[in-house]
Amino acid sequence: MSFLAPLLLGMAAAVAVPLLIHLWRRRIGTRVDFPAARYLARAEQEHSRKLRLRNLLLMLLRVAAVLFVVIAAARPVARVAGGAHAPTAMAIVLDNSLSTSVIIDGEPVLARLRAAALEILDRAEPTDRLWLLTPDGRTWGGSVQALRQAIDQLEPLGGAADPRGAVARAAGLARGAGFDASQIVVLTDGQATTWTEPVAIGDIPALVYAPAETAPVNRAVVGAVANPVRWTPRGAVDALVLSPDSVTYRITLEGRTLARGTAVGGGESGISPVQVRAAPPERGWIAGTVEIEPDELRADDVRHFAVRIGAPPRVSVHAAAGPFVRSAVDALTAADRLVKGGEIAIVPADALERLPAFILPPSDPVRLGAANRALERAGVPWRFGPLRTGAATARGGDLDGTNVNRRWELHATRPSTDDTVAVIGREPWIVAGDRYVILGSSVDPGSSALPVRASFVPWLFEMVSQRLTGEPHLVVEAHPGDSLRRPPWADALETPAGERVSLTGAAMRAPPRTGVYFLLRGSARSGAIVVNAEPDESRLARLSDDALRARLGGRTTRVIRTDEPWEGQVFTSTDRRSLLVPFLLAGCLAMLLETMVAGSAGRIARRGTT
Amino acid sequence: MDSARAPRADLFDPASLAALGHIEIVARWIVDGFITGLHRSPRRGFSVEFAEHRPYQFGDDLRYVDWKIAARADRWVVKQFEEETNLRATIVLDVSRSMAWSGAATRLTKLAYAERLTAALALLLIRQRDAVGLVRYDDQVRTSIPPRARTQHWRRIIAALDDAGAGKASRAPDALERAARLVIRRGMVVLISDLLMDVSDVERAVRSLTAAGHNVTVLHIMDPAERELGMSGEAVFVDPESGLSVPATVAEVRTAYRATVEAAIGEWRATLAAAGAGYEVISTDAPFGVPLRRAFAARQDLP
Numbered sequence: 081m082s083f084l085a086p087l088l089l090g091m092a093a094a095v096a097v098p099l100l101i102h103l104w105r106r107r108i109g110t111r112v113d114f115p116a117a118r119y120l121a122r123a124e125q126e127h128s129r130k131l132r133l134r135n136l137l138l139m140l141l142r143v144a145a146v147l148f149v150v151i152a153a154a155r156p157v158a159r160v161a162g163g164a165h166a167p168t169a170m171a172i173v174l175d176n177s178l179s180t181s182v183i184i185d186g187e188p189v190l191a192r193l194r195a196a197a198l199e200i201l202d203r204a205e206p207t208d209r210l211w212l213l214t215p216d217g218r219t220w221g222g223s224v225q226a227l228r229q230a231i232d233q234l235e236p237l238g239g240a241a242d243p244r245g246a247v248a249r250a251a252g253l254a255r256g257a258g259f260d261a262s263q264i265v266v267l268t269d270g271q272a273t274t275w276t277e278p279v280a281i282g283d284i285p286a287l288v289y290a291p292a293e294t295a296p297v298n299r300a301v302v303g304a305v306a307n308p309v310r311w312t313p314r315g316a317v318d319a320l321v322l323s324p325d326s327v328t329y330r331i332t333l334e335g336r337t338l339a340r341g342t343a344v345g346g347g348e349s350g351i352s353p354v355q356v357r358a359a360p361p362e363r364g365w366i367a368g369t370v371e372i373e374p375d376e377l378r379a380d381d382v383r384h385f386a387v388r389i390g391a392p393p394r395v396s397v398h399a400a401a402g403p404f405v406r407s408a409v410d411a412l413t414a415a416d417r418l419v420k421g422g423e424i425a426i427v428p429a430d431a432l433e434r435l436p437a438f439i440l441p442p443s444d445p446v447r448l449g450a451a452n453r454a455l456e457r458a459g460v461p462w463r464f465g466p467l468r469t470g471a472a473t474a475r476g477g478d479l480d481g482t483n484v485n486r487r488w489e490l491h492a493t494r495p496s497t498d499d500t501v502a503v504i505g506r507e508p509w510i511v512a513g514d515r516y517v518i519l520g521s522s523v524d525p526g527s528s529a530l531p532v533r534a535s536f537v538p539w540l541f542e543m544v545s546q547r548l549t550g551e552p553h554l555v556v557e558a559h560p561g562d563s564l565r566r567p568p569w570a571d572a573l574e575t576p577a578g579e580r581v582s583l584t585g586a587a588m589r590a591p592p593r594t595g596v597y598f599l600l601r602g603s604a605r606s607g608a609i610v611v612n613a614e615p616d617e618s619r620l621a622r623l624s625d626d627a628l629r630a631r632l633g634g635r636t637t638r639v640i641r642t643d644e645p646w647e648g649q650v651f652t653s654t655d656r657r658s659l660l661v662p663f664l665l666a667g668c669l670a671m672l673l674e675t676m677v678a679g680s681a682g683r684i685a686r687r688g689t690t
Numbered sequence: 691m692d693s694a695r696a697p698r699a700d701l702f703d704p705a706s707l708a709a710l711g712h713i714e715i716v717a718r719w720i721v722d723g724f725i726t727g728l729h730r731s732p733r734r735g736f737s738v739e740f741a742e743h744r745p746y747q748f749g750d751d752l753r754y755v756d757w758k759i760a761a762r763a764d765r766w767v768v769k770q771f772e773e774e775t776n777l778r779a780t781i782v783l784d785v786s787r788s789m790a791w792s793g794a795a796t797r798l799t800k801l802a803y804a805e806r807l808t809a810a811l812a813l814l815l816i817r818q819r820d821a822v823g824l825v826r827y828d829d830q831v832r833t834s835i836p837p838r839a840r841t842q843h844w845r846r847i848i849a850a851l852d853d854a855g856a857g858k859a860s861r862a863p864d865a866l867e868r869a870a871r872l873v874i875r876r877g878m879v880v881l882i883s884d885l886l887m888d889v890s891d892v893e894r895a896v897r898s899l900t901a902a903g904h905n906v907t908v909l910h911i912m913d914p915a916e917r918e919l920g921m922s923g924e925a926v927f928v929d930p931e932s933g934l935s936v937p938a939t940v941a942e943v944r945t946a947y948r949a950t951v952e953a954a955i956g957e958w959r960a961t962l963a964a965a966g967a968g969y970e971v972i973s974t975d976a977p978f979g980v981p982l983r984r985a986f987a988a989r990q991d992l993p
Contacts, residue, residue, distance in 0.1 A: 110925040115788035115886055116916040116951070117929035120936045123943055123950040131942060 088154040095150075098142035134677060141674040148667030156659040165651040167207040169257035171250035172197055172227075174234065175243050175268035177215050178617045181236035182269070182296065182377040189291060190236055193267040196289050197231050200265055200650050208651070209257050213250050215241035216561050216592060236379065238560035238594040239613040243268065244279045247632060251281035263287065265650060266632055270623045271295075273616035275631040286633040287649055292641035295620035299323040300380035302351065302615035304370040306387035309555045312417060312545050313363070313389045319354040319370040321345065322618055331356055333368045333387070343372070362389050365605035367576070367596035379594070380618040386555050386596045386608035393545050394421020400428045400443040402523045404531035408540050417541055424548045429518075432458055436515035436548040438540075441488045441522050448488075456493070460516050465489030474509050474528070476502030478535045484509065484528040487520040501543075517543045554599065554607035558590035559614050567607060570599040704798050704806070704978055743767040777820040777877060778837040780869040781808050783851075784862065784883030784911075786828035787930045792974070793915020800911045803974040804882045805851045807909070807981050811880065812847045814982065816840075823872045824850055827865035836872050862887055866895035876903040885910050885958060886931070893961050900966035907968040909981050910958060914973055919947045 114120065124131065174197050180190040197212070201224045204210055212220040212227045216237050220230040247266055254262040263285050268274070270290035303320030317331050317338070323345035331339045339356040346352070354370070366389055371382045395418045397409050405426055412418040426438040429451035435458055442451040445467060452463040467488055474482040479502045490508045501510040501517070509520040521527040530536055554567055566588045573581045576595040590611050591597055599607035623631065625639040640649060746755060746766035754768040789801035798806075812822045816839060823837035824847045833850045835843075862883060869879050879899055885892070885908070892908075899906045914920060924939045955971055962969040972981040 110923070111935070112921075112925040112927050113791060113930045114916075114927035114936075115791050115884065115929055115931065117927045117934045117936050118886065118932070119916075119950045119954060120919075120927050120938055120943065120947055121934060122954075123946040124936060124938060126950065127943075127946040131946070135942070 086154055089150060091150045091153065092147060095143045095146045098139050098146065101139075137677055138674055141670050141677065145667050145670035145674060148663045148670060152660050152663035152667060156663060158659055164205055165203075166261040167205070167209070167259055168651050169209045169254045169259040169262040170200070170204065170651070171211045171213060171254045171262075171264050172200060173213045173215075173243065173246045173250050173264065173266045173268075174231065175215060175246075175266070175274070176234050177237050177240045177243060177269075177271070177274060178379045178613045179240070179271045179274070179377065179620055180269045181379050182298070182620060184291075184296065184376070188236070189269045190234070192291050193269070193289070194231050194234060196267050196646075197265075198228060199646055201228055201231075203646065203651050205651075209259060211250065211253050213246045213253075215243040215246045217242065217245070219249065219253075238379065238592055238611065240274060240559070240617045241561050243274050244277065247279045247281060247286075251279075251284050251286075254284050255282060261651075263650065263652075264633075265289065269295075269620075270628055271617075271619075272621045272623050272627075273619050275623055275628065278631050279633070281633045281636075283636060284633070285652075286637040288628050288632050288637060288639045290622070290628060290639065290641065295622055296376045297324060298377050298380070298618055298620050299327050299345075299372055299375050300377070300615075300618035301329070301370045301372055301383035302380070302618055304368075304383040304385040304612070305557070306368070306385050306555075307355075308542070308546060309386075310388040310390060310546055310549065311359070312392050313361075314357070314359040314417070315387060315389070316355055316357045317368065317370065317385065317387075319343075319356075319383070320351050320615075321354055321370075321372060322351050322615070323372070324350055327372050329354060330371045331368065332371065333360055333362055333366050336362075338368070360389060363391070364389065365598055365608060367598075367608070377618070377620065380613055382594075383612050384594060384596050384610050386598070386610050390549065392417055392419045393549055394419045394423035395544055396420070396422050396425050398425065398427035398431050398440075400431060401426050401440055402531075404523045404536070405440075405540070408531075408537045411537055412541050418544065424544055426544075429454055429464060432460075434458065435460070437517075438543060438548065439516055439518045441520065443522075458516075460518070461492055461494045461513070462511060462518055463491050463493055464520075465491045472504045474502045474504050474530075476500070476510065478539050479510070479530065479533075482529050482533060484521055484530075486522070486527040490518060490520050512543070512547050515548060517547055556599075556607070556609045558609055558611050560590060560592045560594065560611055562590040564588050564590055564609065567599060569601050569606065571602060572600040573609070574598040574600055574605065704803055704974065704976070742770050744770055777815075777818075778823070778872075778875060779815050779820055779878040779880065780823040780825060780837055780872050781811060781847075782825045782827070782862070782865045782869050782879060782881045782883075783808050784828070784865075784881075785826045785832060785853075786886075788886050789884055789911070791913065791930065793913040793920065797913065798974050800884050800913055800974055803972075804909075804911050807972075807978055808851065808882060809844075809848055810978055810982055813844050816844050822847065823869070825865050825869045825872065826850065826853060827861060827868075829861055831861075831865055831868050834868055834872065837877070863891045863895040866892075866899060870899055870902060870904070876905075878905045878907070881906065881908045882911060883908070884912060884916075886929075889957055889961050893965055896962060896965045896967045905968075906962075906966070908958075908962055908970070910955070910969065910971045912971055912973055914975055917948070917951055917971075917973065919944045 174193055176190055176193070180193060181188050201210070204224050210221065210224065210227055212230055214234065214237075220227055247264065250264045250266075254264055264281060264287070266286060266288045268288065268290055270288075300322045301319060302322045303318070305318050307316045307318050319329065319331070321327060321329060321343035323343060326342050326345045328340065328342050330337055338358055338360060341354065341356065343352045343354050360366075366387050368385050368387060369382050370385070374381050395409055395413075397406050409418060409426065413420055424436050424438065425432075425434070426440070427433075428440045428443045428447075430442040430444075430447040432439055432451070432454040437458070439455070439460070441464060442448050448464055455463055465488060467486065469486050472484045472487070474480070474484050482502075484504055487504065487509060490511060499512045500508045501512050503509055504520075511518050521530070523531045525532055556564060558564055564587065566583050566586055570583055572583055573591075575581060575591070575597055576593075580600065590609060594611050594613060597609045597611065598605040599609065628639050629637045638649070743756060743759070744767060746768050750768050754770075756767050756769050760766050783804055785801060789804060790799050792799040808824065812824070815822045819839055821837035821839040822843065824833060824835040825831060826833035833853045835847060835850055862881065866879065866881065896906050896908070919940060922940050924937070926935050926937045928935045959969050970981065
């Protein structure tokens with residue numbers, strides 16, 4: 081209890097008046113002759129005990145009356161239990177991440193979290209300030225009705241999103257509201273992989289509600305990619321299956337079953353790899369899935385991937401390219417990876433006529449000028465520099481450690497975004513750009529060890545098939561809601577439902593639903609954003625109370641489980657109310673009682689004499 | 691002035707009446723008024739001797755109307771008779787210090803009231819040819835006048851009222867014993883006192899008197915302030931006789947005091963009734979007719 085006018089409490093000294101009257105009442109100076117004094121003495125003797133009690137009671141009532149009035153004058157205010165709670169800034173973080181869609185006891189965990197949120201809203205008063213936050217960055221504020229509607233419409237996310245960020249934002253909102261009372265309520269499944277690090281919420285009291293059920297055994301597809309991204313048309317699907325035991329899987333392309341099998345499962349990490357090779361008849365950008373049998377958490381039983389399937393590139397080899405290149409192309413042709421034709425040329429620079437082309441150094445040093453002119457005519461932003469000799473080692477991808485003895489310096493003629501595939505020291509050795517790859521050394525053992533390396537043929541195939549096919553083939557792996565850079569050539573997204581969504585700006589956000597979203601260049605599919613849940617979201621292990629408390633605020637945080645009532649857990653700050661009227665009433669009551677007791681003396685006396 | 695319409699002194703305010711004259715005169719007025727107010731002849735069933743006429747008053751018994759005078763003079767008078775009795779009465783008057791007290795300046799002290807009452811009662815009895823004596827006492831018997839029926843004897847009683855008194859105690863038993871000795875035959879004893887004494891002492895004395903065949907009437911004189919504690923504030927209340935001092939806040943003890951006084955009166959009434967004595971509480975603001983009627987009624991019960 082506190083006082084709005086505490087100085088007035090000084091008037092409490094007035095209680096000395098009835099005290100002094102009570103203590104000094106027998107110090108009487110007036111003497112009166114009264115022959116019937118014997119009756120007076122007898123009256124006092126017979127009723128002295130009652131009189132003393134009555135006088136004491138009167139004194140106490142008078143003191144109480146004075147005190148109550150003085151306290152009322154000081155305008156007391158206090159938090160009163162049992163009344164409405166104090167206006168509270170309440171931020172509710174509702175964890176609707178993918179893992180909350182797991183079904184336990186016949187209903188999703190999210191349904192219980194949603195019910196808890198509604199129960200909290202039932203306890204809200206119009207004077208409260210309320211927010212609802214979800215891990216995907218959305219925030220609702222306003223009336224209880226608006227929040228109730230938002231909760232009813234909430235669906236599980238496709239991934240983990242950012243629950244910790246939501247809690248941090250909730251703390252900021254609650255703190256910034258300027259209310260005396262504030263609170264954060266985090267409704268979560270308490271997944272260990274979600275709450276990996278502490279969240280700083282300051283001194284805002286937090287309440288964590290995490291249903292106490294132990295997590296069920298979960299099986300999930302935690303990885304699925306096409307390898308390579310461009311199948312010609314051969315390729316492979318690499319998948320990772322999380323399962324403590326064996327589980328059957330199915331791989332689909334555009335809904336058609338491509339393969340079925342059984343993942344062994346188990347192992348220390350519980351993850352088993354799956355690889356399926358195929359040469360499907362489909363062509364173009366295709367969406368595929370890796371699926372396992374449904375379990376309690378359905379959302380991670382399917383994982384998406386995208387693949388570009390095309391015919392083998394048609395390649396022509398210039399006579400001056402050398403025997404190693406011809407042999408490699410022959411081998412790839414024999415394996416149906418390449419086809420002889422004029423689509424892509426493997427040619428010395430001085431013989432370059434068009435792109436796409438795998439460009440080799442000039443066949444004769446005296447042809448350097450012709451080579452650079454040909455590059456310029458073809459629009460390639462590079463030129464050959466002086467010939468450098470001497471042992472050097474190349475670095476870059478599969479070519480790391482390749483010994484190089486002779487090479488031509490490569491000079492860029494204009495700034496470009498081209499890739500540097502391999503370098504020697506700080507100088508580029510192999511560069512690649514739009515429909516061209518330039519190699520700084522001739523393909524012979526005297527210039528470099530490249531042609532004699534085992535990786536030469538696959539590397540050459542990758543260069544030809546992945547970089548010189550004349551179209552971009554970007555696949556972006558993302559999680560729901562991730563921030564992404566928009567490829568400059570991408571005009572729009574094609575959703576799994578076939579809708580076209582235009583893209584603008586340099587940045588974009590990954591869609592909230594899992595699936596394959598194709599990047600459109602004009603009207604043609606030229607790449608894909610593959611949205612899948614975070615693999616960790618499939619690990620459903622829960623945190624203990626102490627761990628949750630440590631992650632979410634520390635000492636001001638309470639963790640409750642299913643069976644604990646909400647009463648006394650939320651909106652716990654009671655309102656500060658004026659106690660002026662109660663104290664005034666108490667003072668009046670004391671005075672009324674004083675009057676009654678004073679008037680009751682006669683009745684007491686009469687009872688005493690009968 | 692027509693005596694039938696004259697104001698009756700026995701119904702006057704005692705203090706106002708006392709201010710009008712000496713006790714002797716006042717006593718006469720009281721008795722005259724009292725006799726005038728008697729509705730019935732004092733004698734019934736005894737041989738009586740005609741004494742005088744008096745004007746008829748409403749309520750008088752028609753048996754005593756003198757029809758001859760009414761027929762002759764067209765004036766209605768009633769005949770009054772004198773007893774032929776020899777009742778011996780003794781008035782025992784408490785003159786202790788406690789009696790010389792009044793709760794208000796406008797009221798008579800208990801003693802002044804009692805003296806006027808004594809004078810009136812004595813006169814009334816003497817007019818009935820009764821013998822009247824007087825015993826005054828405080829801590830000792832101050833005056834002892836044997837009963838006589840002569841009119842001059844009343845003057846002696848009046849004179850004795852001025853004798854010394856105001857002692858610091860009330861020894862009523864001694865006074866009653868003295869009265870018993872003064873009244874040899876069966877007679878009447880009227881004790882006029884504020885009864886600020888022990889009940890048991892008085893009871894024994896009264897029982898002795900009633901056992902001897904005397905009619906005993908006790909007139910308990912009280913000032914209204916003694917009965918109601920009609921004062922205010924805080925004070926030390928001191929008994930002028932015993933010196934007993936009681937500090938008290940009047941407002942706090944008033945009700946208890948009243949209850950105590952009523953209990954004491956009840957005790958006196960019960961004790962004296964058990965002893966065969968009459969008892970009446972007389973307030974000093976009551977007209978003298980009230981106690982006079984009470985005492986006279988007791989007289990009428992005697993032969």
